[in-house]
Amino acid sequence: MICEMCGKEMASLLPVRIEGTILSVCRDCARFGDNVKAGNKQQTTQPSVIQARLQNRERRMKTRDVYEGVEESIELAEDYSKRIKEAREKLGWKQEELAAKMNERESIIHKLESGGMHPDDALIKKVERTLDIKLKEKVLLTKTEKAPSGKALTLEDFIKKK
């Protein structure tokens, strides 16, 4: 028999509880843990598995909490209308010409340049390609919700705040 702590070959081992796990260890190592009855082994290993899972979950939540404050996102630039208009004028195109090149109606271009519509991704890409400009930019979203006093947010907290 081999001691599960130090790996020494022993004639007999003692079951001890070390940090919630039952190990069969030699007499030297037994002093690191609490003695348990030999018959307990089956039942006592079970809770330690659950405990390990809980610890893992807690660790995951804490790690996530570190990144909770700031989030990066690609958003449509606030001045996208201006960007379109300026790029078009630089090329000397009329709204009508840009519409033709994009295979869109002139009214769409008018709406875009006046900020009268929020273009979807497909339309944004089309404009970007046609005018060779960028309409999207990286923004940092700072979240105001914070876990109370360094404690990780539980699912319950999350639901309450939403």
Ligand SMILES: [Zn+2]
């Ligand atoms: Zn040992």
